[in-house]
Amino acid sequence: MIDKVRRRLSYKYTAIIAVMLLFFVIGGFTMCKYMVHKVIADTMRDALTAEIREAEGFGMGKISRPRETVMVSDISSIYSYAYWFEDNRPVFAEHPKNEKIAELCLEKAVQAVPGNGLEFFSLRDEENNLWQFYMISGRTAKGKVVILVNVTPLKLLSGRYIYIWLGALLLMLAVARGCGNFLADRTISPLVVLLERQKRFVADASHELRTPLAVLLSSIELMEMTDPKQPLVAGMKEEVLGMSALIGNLLELARADNKQQILHRELFDVNGLIEGTLAHMNSHKDIRLINGCGKEVLVKADKEMIRRLLLIFLDNAIKYSPEHSEVIVRAFREDKNCRIEVEDHGIGIDEEDISHIFERFYRADKNRSRQTAGTGLGLSIAQEIVERHGGRIEVRSTPGKGSVFSVLLPDE
Numbered sequence: 001m002i003d004k005v006r007r008r009l010s011y012k013y014t015a016i017i018a019v020m021l022l023f024f025v026i027g028g029f030t031m032c033k034y035m036v037h038k039v040i041a042d043t044m045r046d047a048l049t050a051e052i053r054e055a056e057g058f059g060m061g062k063i064s065r066p067r068e069t070v071m072v073s074d075i076s077s078i079y080s081y082a083y084w085f086e087d088n089r090p091v092f093a094e095h096p097k098n099e100k101i102a103e104l105c106l107e108k109a110v111q112a113v114p115g116n117g118l119e120f121f122s123l124r125d126e127e128n129n130l131w132q133f134y135m136i137s138g139r140t141a142k143g144k145v146v147i148l149v150n151v152t153p154l155k156l157l158s159g160r161y162i163y164i165w166l167g168a169l170l171l172m173l174a175v176a177r178g179c180g181n182f183l184a185d186r187t188i189s190p191l192v193v194l195l196e197r198q199k200r201f202v203a204d205a206s207h208e209l210r211t212p213l214a215v216l217l218s219s220i221e222l223m224e225m226t227d228p229k230q231p232l233v234a235g236m237k238e239e240v241l242g243m244s245a246l247i248g249n250l251l252e253l254a255r256a257d258n259k260q261q262i263l264h265r266e267l268f269d270v271n272g273l274i275e276g277t278l279a280h281m282n283s284h285k286d287i288r289l290i291n292g293c294g295k296e297v298l299v300k301a302d303k304e305m306i307r308r309l310l311l312i313f314l315d316n317a318i319k320y321s322p323e324h325s326e327v328i329v330r331a332f333r334e335d336k337n338c339r340i341e342v343e344d345h346g347i348g349i350d351e352e353d354i355s356h357i358f359e360r361f362y363r364a365d366k367n368r369s370r371q372t373a374g375t376g377l378g379l380s381i382a383q384e385i386v387e388r389h390g391g392r393i394e395v396r397s398t399p400g401k402g403s404v405f406s407v408l409l410p411d412e
């Protein structure tokens with residue numbers, strides 16, 4: 001139980017820390033991207049203003065022949081190229097060194113609409129290299145000025161940064177997991193100490209109570225022998241027997257909690273065990289106990305614990321069934337596992353009770369339970385036994401018709 005709480009707490013803490021870190025990483029990444037974009041946009045806007053001033057100052061109308069310059073810059077240099085247009089006719093142009101890219105850039109500059117703000121586009125050269133540009137344009141008295149900036153190296157760098165961010169993200173998730181576990185341990189440790197103390201108390205108290213109860217029982221039996229018809233003595237005996245059963249169950253659970261029970265696995269035939277257990281069951285009720293499995297079913301498990309499991313299920317099946325009904329026990333192989341089922345045609349269990357019957361001291365239908373003796377610990381012990389074997393218990397029940405308790409035991 002404590003492990004389940006610890007696991008749940010650890011998941012919750014991990015999720016909270018991971019969300020916080022994710023927020024931080026994604027926020028940081030977006031912020032960086034925005035800052036780089038803003039710096040480029042501001043620089044290009046300033047460059048455009050300067051270029052427009054230069055073009056106006058030069059008096060574009062005086063340029064009779066277009067002037068063109070091929071720059072030495074290639075794909076790997078962050079470089080800007082200016083274009084002046086007079087009535088959409090290029091009068092001044094700075095071209096990248098690559099001819100195809102120079103041609104495509106000029107086309108883009110021709111299409112540029114002043115006032116559109118910063119635009120992004122990419123082009124491929126003859127060698128299929130991807131060139132990436134930002135473009136901005138502004139109006140002049142007689143035409144327009146366009147500025148292109150090759151940002152390919154920047155984009156490549158930011159592509160590489162994505163991996164760094166992703167790496168950081170994974171690292172942070174691992175940190176979140178570690179912190180989650182640490183916090184869960186810190187939260188749960190006082191509870192563990194308290195529970196340990198409580199378990200030790202239950203174990204010690206039930207152990208100490210066993211001896212006086214045994215003495216009491218033998219004294220009652222002595223009184224019974226001297227005066228067999230005394231109803232008071234019979235009542236006392238019943239109470240003491242009930243209390244002994246309760247103390248025995250508590251001690252058993254306390255030992256299971258303290259992991260004091262060692263599993264002695266051995267290979268045995270479940271069919272034989274069922275046969276023997278049914279033969280030794282004695283009940284004051286007229287109920288037919290049937291062994292529904294005909295052949296040998298071998299399993300490697302703790303035989304004494306499985307016998308205890310069968311006794312718990314059979315005791316319940318008999319206790320919660322009417323006179324003259326049947327209880328059937330089956331065992332069979334299911335893939336590599338062994339399944340044991342105990343079926344009765346008794347009172348059944350309401351759906352809302354099914355999820356609680358394995359809880360300690362839980363007894364369904366309080367009024368009816370008072371009439372049948374019991375401590376509400378039988379199924380808790382059964383569950384401990386099955387869990388110790390790495391198996392699981394399932395219950396199918398129809399109120400008024402009966403129940404099937406089914407256990408799946410893995411071989412190892």
Ligand SMILES: Nc1ncnc2c1ncn2[C@@H]1O[C@H](COP(=O)(O)OP(=O)(O)OP(=O)(O)O)[C@@H](O)[C@H]1O
Pocket residue numbers: 249316317320344346347348349357358362363364365369373374375376377378379380403
């Ligand atoms: N075969 C069954 N048919 C109907 N109800 C059942 C059956 N088995 C268990 N129950 C319900 O589940 C409850 C819990 O069962 P559990 O064996 O743990 O306790 P108990 O039988 O009341 O007491 P004890 O500790 O003496 O076994 C029972 O009180 C009963 O209401």
Ligand SMILES: [Mg+2]
Pocket residue numbers: 312315316374376378379
């Ligand atoms: Mg029981």
